[in-house]
Amino acid sequence: MIKLEHISKSFKTKNNSVCALDDISLEIHDGEIFGIIGKSGVGKSTLLKILSLSMMYDTGTYTLMDIDVKTLTHKDKVKLLQNTSFIYQNFSLLYNLNVLDNVSLPLKLRGVDKLTRHQKAREMLAFVGLDSKALDYPITLSGGEAQRISIARALITDPKLLFLDEPTSALDEETAYDILKLIRKLHETFKPTIVFVSHQIQSIKYLCDRVMMLGDNKIKHIGKIDKLSTLSTTYDAIWGDRL
Numbered sequence: 254m255i256k257l258e259h260i261s262k263s264f265k266t267k268n269n270s271v272c273a274l275d276d277i278s279l280e281i282h283d284g285e286i287f288g289i290i291g292k293s294g295v296g297k298s299t300l301l302k303i304l305s306l307s308m309m310y311d312t313g314t315y316t317l318m319d320i321d322v323k324t325l326t327h328k329d330k331v332k333l334l335q336n337t338s339f340i341y342q343n344f345s346l347l348y349n350l351n352v353l354d355n356v357s358l359p360l361k362l363r364g365v366d367k368l369t370r371h372q373k374a375r376e377m378l379a380f381v382g383l384d385s386k387a388l389d390y391p392i393t394l395s396g397g398e399a400q401r402i403s404i405a406r407a408l409i410t411d412p413k414l415l416f417l418d419e420p421t422s423a424l425d426e427e428t429a430y431d432i433l434k435l436i437r438k439l440h441e442t443f444k445p446t447i448v449f450v451s452h453q454i455q456s457i458k459y460l461c462d463r464v465m466m467l468g469d470n471k472i473k474h475i476g477k478i479d480k481l482s483t484l485s486t487t488y489d490a491i492w493g494d495r496l
Contacts, residue, residue, distance in 0.1 A: 254414060254446045255281035255304065260313035262299055273299040275470045277313070286440060286447040288461035288478070290454060295467040298418075301450050305339060305416050306330060318413070335363070338407035342419040344399040346391040346406075352378070353387040356406045363410075370409075377405035380442070381435060397428035401435065408439060417449045421456055433459055 260277040263270045274296045281287045291297050302308035303315065306322060315322045320333065338359075346355050353374050354361075360370035378384040381401040391399060400420060407415060417436070421429035433456060440447060451457055457464050458478055466473040 254283045254318060255279075255448075256314075256316040258314040258316075260303065260310045260315060262296075262303065262308070262310045272470050274303075274310070277472060279465060279472065279475060281446060281448060284444055284446055285462045286449060286460055288457040288464040289448065289450045289467065290452060290457050290464060291467035291473075292452065296470045297450050297452075297467055300467070301416060301418055301448070304448060305337065306334060335410065336412060337414040337416065338410060338412040340400075340403055340407050340415065340417045340420050342423055344391075344396075344403045346399060346402060348391050350390075351387070352383070352389050352391070352394075352402055355391065355402060356409055359406060359410050373409055374405070377409050378402075380408070380439070381405045395428075396424050397431060400424065400428075400432050404432075404435060404439065408443065411443070412445055415445045415447045417447060417451075419451055420449075422451065422453060429453075429456065430459075436460060 257277055257279050260274060261272070262274040263272045265271075277300065289297055289300065299308065303310050304317075306317070306325075309323075318333065318336065320329075322330075325333065347358070350358065353371060356377055357370040357374035360373060361367075365373075375384060375387060378387055381404055383398060383401050383405070386394065386398065386402070391402070394402065404420075420436070421432050424432060436447070436449075437460060439445075449457065449461055461478050463476060464478055465475045
């Protein structure tokens, strides 16, 4: 699904250049849940932007769904991105639209007729357990409900690849656990490849098949999730027996 070879990215400042990612090589397999973890400032967001084609890297090769992304025309890029969806930390719902129209918006943008897109939206709302909220507006929703709505919206296009950017970090512990269970359920049902970015090591361990730890803009470790407790003495000190 995803292959990165020696990817590097730097940002120019007024006086110098700052390295955001240094020599990143990895493969993410079709159908797996792949976790990316690291402290703030180590390059997680930059990497996710590159993976989701919203930022170009400086050097290296990125192959997405067997396509070298540097060969993509704008039209090809748009077509490829139609196989992907994004779930954000802050839900990113439109407050002037009701829940049904928020969920169906991606299909509206693709020219799908109102009856068809609303029918599919109701199916997705039922899947996340919020079909009764279809005509409500986002301002009336709890954080957990808003994240469920954003998950329904992400699923409506039947994506092959889902990018999750800290989807539980704005939620309390119990609600976050419910969202993680829902993500596991959607993976078992629809079987997309999932890239899950988080700084919460317990969320990564609960959900993911494999994990990559970033540190100092480099890969510190890639491996199966059952090896997570040996990744870093820093994380061991923080989480202890909870790993």
